[in-house]
Amino acid sequence: MTTTESVPAPASARAATSRPLLAVDGLGVEFRLRDARVRAVTDLHLTVRAGELLAVVGESGCGKSVLAHALLGLLPGNATTTGHAVLHESDGEPVDLITCGQRQLARRVRGRLVGLVPQSPATALNPVRTGRRLLAETLRAHGRDRADADQLAVDVGLDPADLDRYPHELSGGMAQRLVTALALAPDPALLIADEPTTGLDRPLVDHTLDLLRRRCDNGAAVVLITHDLAAARRVADTVAVMYASRVVEHRDTDELFTAPTHPYASALLDALPDRAFRPVPGDPPMLTALPPGCAFAPRCPHRTDTCAHPPEPTPVAGGGTVACHHPIRTGANP
Amino acid sequence: MTSTPHLLADEVTVGYGRQVVLDRVTVRIDRGETVGLRGPSGCGKSTLVRVLALLHQPDQGRVSIDGTAVSAVRYAVPVALRTRVAALFQSPRAAADPRLSLTDLIAEPLRATRTPEAAVRERVTELADLVGLTADLRSRRPHAVSDGQLQRACLARALVHRPDYLLCDEATAMLDASTQAHVAAVIRDYQLAQQAGVLVISHDQTLLERWSDRIVDLAGTAPART
Ligand code: SF4
Numbered sequence: 436m437t438t439t440e441s442v443p444a445p446a447s448a449r450a451a452t453s454r455p456l457l458a459v460d461g462l463g464v465e466f467r468l469r470d471a472r473v474r475a476v477t478d479l480h481l482t483v484r485a486g487e488l489l490a491v492v493g494e495s496g497c498g499k500s501v502l503a504h505a506l507l508g509l510l511p512g513n514a515t516t517t518g519h520a521v522l523h524e525s526d527g528e529p530v531d532l533i534t535c536g537q538r539q540l541a542r543r544v545r546g547r548l549v550g551l552v553p554q555s556p557a558t559a560l561n562p563v564r565t566g567r568r569l570l571a572e573t574l575r576a577h578g579r580d581r582a583d584a585d586q587l588a589v590d591v592g593l594d595p596a597d598l599d600r601y602p603h604e605l606s607g608g609m610a611q612r613l614v615t616a617l618a619l620a621p622d623p624a625l626l627i628a629d630e631p632t633t634g635l636d637r638p639l640v641d642h643t644l645d646l647l648r649r650r651c652d653n654g655a656a657v658v659l660i661t662h663d664l665a666a667a668r669r670v671a672d673t674v675a676v677m678y679a680s681r682v683v684e685h686r687d688t689d690e691l692f693t694a695p696t697h698p699y700a701s702a703l704l705d706a707l708p709d710r711a712f713r714p715v716p717g718d719p720p721m722l723t724a725l726p727p728g729c730a731f732a733p734r735c736p737h738r739t740d741t742c743a744h745p746p747e748p749t750p751v752a753g754g755g756t757v758a759c760h761h762p763i764r765t766g767a768n769p
Numbered sequence: 770m771t772s773t774p775h776l777l778a779d780e781v782t783v784g785y786g787r788q789v790v791l792d793r794v795t796v797r798i799d800r801g802e803t804v805g806l807r808g809p810s811g812c813g814k815s816t817l818v819r820v821l822a823l824l825h826q827p828d829q830g831r832v833s834i835d836g837t838a839v840s841a842v843r844y845a846v847p848v849a850l851r852t853r854v855a856a857l858f859q860s861p862r863a864a865a866d867p868r869l870s871l872t873d874l875i876a877e878p879l880r881a882t883r884t885p886e887a888a889v890r891e892r893v894t895e896l897a898d899l900v901g902l903t904a905d906l907r908s909r910r911p912h913a914v915s916d917g918q919l920q921r922a923c924l925a926r927a928l929v930h931r932p933d934y935l936l937c938d939e940a941t942a943m944l945d946a947s948t949q950a951h952v953a954a955v956i957r958d959y960q961l962a963q964q965a966g967v968l969v970i971s972h973d974q975t976l977l978e979r980w981s982d983r984i985v986d987l988a989g990t991a992p993a994r995t
Contacts, residue, residue: 494945495915633943636810637972662945665973706946708979714951718901 454523455482456656457506457625461518462533464498464505468513471723475501477680479518480748480756485525485624488648488657490667490688492703493677494719499660500554502677503629506532506658507551508540522548522625547577550623554630556610559617560602566613567598570620577621587616592642608639615643619650626650629660644670664707668692673755676700679720679730682748686755696751696762699731729760737761773799774835776821776854776934776966781830783816790816793830796985798966800933803957805981806970812987814970818938821968822856835933848882852930859939861919865911871922872897872907878929896925900955917948924952928959935960936968941976953980 464476475498483489491499504510506520520532522544530544545551553559561569570588571581585595591612602610611631618626628647632640640663647657648670661667667674668688675685676697684697695701705711717734726732728743735742741760748756776798783791790813798804798821808814819825821832826842833839834853839846858864865874872893879889897907900921911919920940927935935956941949957980960967971977977984 492945494947495917638810640972662943664946665975703946706950708950708953708973708976712950712953712979714954715947718903 454484456485456487457481457483457520457522457658459506459518459520462502462505462520463517464501464510465515466511466513467515468723473722474680474725475514475722476505477725479682481675481682481685483625483656483658485654485656486651487672488651488659488670490659490661490671490674491677491682492661492664492667492674494703494715495662496719496722497677498680498722499677500629503551503627503658503660506625506627507545507549508532508537509551524548524624546573546621546623548623549625549627550618550621552615552618552626552628552631554633556607556614559614560610562602565599565601566593566605566616569613570598570616573617573620579620579622583620584616587620588612590619591616591646592639608635611635611639611643615646622655624655626655626657627660628657630662631659632661632663632666640666664704676703679725680722681730681758682756683731683759684751684755684757685748686751686757687753690753690755694763696757696764697731697759698735698737698761698763701763702734729758737763773801774933775799776835776968777833778817778821778827779831779833781817781820781827781832783813783820783825783827791820791827794987795830796821796968796987798934798968800966801960801964802982803960803967803969803980805977805984806968806987807974807977807984808987810972814987815938817987818856818936818968818970821934822854822936823851824856852878852882853932854934854936855927855930855932856936856938857920857924857927857940859942861916861923862911864923865919867911870908870910871902871914871919874911874922875925875929878926882930892929893925896928897922899928899959900925901951917944920944920948920952921955924955931963932965933963934966934968936970938970939972940969942971942973949976 459479459481462476462479466473466475491502493499505516516533518533521529522532523529532544567584570584574581574583584598588595588598593609593612593616597609605613632643644666647659651657659671671688673685674688674691675682678699684700695704702715706714715734720726720730729746732738732742746758746760748758751757778794778796780793780795781791782793794817806814820827823839823842823846831838834850839850875893875896876889879892902921906914906918941952944952956967959965969977969980
């Protein structure tokens with residue numbers, strides 16, 4: 436059994452139901468390299484409810500993409516995992532995405548329960564099949580009518596006529612919409628979108644974000660991995676800020692953007708062009724050489740001797756968690 | 770027009786096949802200013818950058834640098850003129866040779882113009898410091914660094930010949946907020962120190978407003994006002 440009640444989740448106004456669809460509990464991912472160990476995810480706790488859109492943000496290399504791959508069972512062979520990520524299906528046994536094994540993942544989970552909108556669509560598409568064929572296969576495999584393909588295409592903003600093209604005949608934006616349609620086809624309860632807007636121009640970015648938002652409003656849960664804070668702010672119910680393999684703050688979107696409590700989250704928001712437009716001072720640590728205490732300490736203006744010990748996630752007034760010995764007081768109403 | 774030295778796209782027209790991408794577009798970037806370029810997707814912003822960076826020959830119209838008209842592209846342009854303009858693009862992975870260490874990536878344009886090796890090393894160190902690449906990062910190849918670190922190396926490379934004009938085509942679009950602010954700050958400092966002219970293209974209106982001295986609209990294929 437996993438316990439999720441120990442870490443209170445943000446009390447989002449937009450997420451309708453209270454039962455978590457996904458409960459990530461103490462997840463750790465480590466890679467063994469020839470001469471080093473890389474801690475990509477450390478002691479990570481998160482919950483996502485049906486109808487909730489969680490954005491995971493942070494600098495590149497903070498571990499957010501590894502989190503996505505761990506949830507999909509797509510980690511390479513040199514990775515070891517600890518902890519759990521339990522998916523509670525509405526009709527069926529809960530399944531632990533970390534420990535259930537590749538057979539279960541292939542038969543029951545991937546596609547059907549958990550869908551992925553990948554970062555680089557070009558490598559995700561079978562080059563010798565048209566979009567229509569790919570979509571029809573996916574629909575049929577999940578007991579849906581292949582005639583739904585046209586509607587799916589329209590949903591993602593693709594001209595149904597373009598389904599008859601081969602992947603190499605599609606522009607980057609069209610390929611992205613096709614992989615999105617493929618991820619949506621089985622109607623998964625949990626959709627993981629890993630930097631889905633990279634390389635898209637503005638109208639398509641907005642379209643993709645709106646599409647993810649609509650999935651949530653129709654009852655799915657979405658985990659959006661993104662470096663784009665503006666995108667997170669636009670569509671997410673809650674935001675988890677990752678730093679050096681850990682979630683350092685997890686709050687309701689509006690509360691995080693108005694009153695961040697973790698010094699790193701605050702510094703990251705200050706880098707936005709409509710704020711101070713000032714980079715976070717210093718460099719992120721190497722994941723091969725994380726300091727024993729708080730990983731942000733070398734860059735943190737608030738650090739004290741206490742910070743040599745790793746801070747645990749603790750509740751923030753108004754909901755959510757922060758992992759910091761000296762969080763910035765929000766001054767907000769509880 | 771005043772006599773401030775400037776980079777000029779003068780009545781530039783570019784078409785691919787039957788499609789006209791730029792139709793008699795005029796954009797002027799003075800030295801010492803940062804111009805933001807705004808326009809809907811598909812309006813030819815990136816093509817305009819390629820024309821100004823002397824990578825693409827316009828069908829009509831011309832580019833001039835400090836009043837000197839340039840009628841060739843790429844290596845056909847004399848070195849002294851070609852190195853006045855540098856460009857930074859959105860995807861550093863597409864632009865960077867994966868076989869080169871970041872040091873060699875930055876040094877390559879200097880070596881290509883037969884700069885003495887001692888001077889190359891000095892300049893590369895200076896630039897790597899400027900963009901904040903540690904000694905450890907400099908020895909790595911592109912696959913072993915993050916997008917943000919690679920883009921900082923590409924920025925150092927773009928500045929290696931001390932260009933008078935720098936063109937940034939969505940150069941921070943795939944970077945996290947902190948790296949974006951860092952790259953923008955380095956470019957801003959360089960622009961002030963060198964009195965360079967900078968062109969910034971971004972879909973992010975907030976970024977354009979914060980970064981640019983003035984913003985130019987490139988609307989569809991209609992001629993843009995400068
Ligand atoms: S734990 Fe200490 S060093 Fe880390 S963010 Fe909080 S105050 Fe800063």
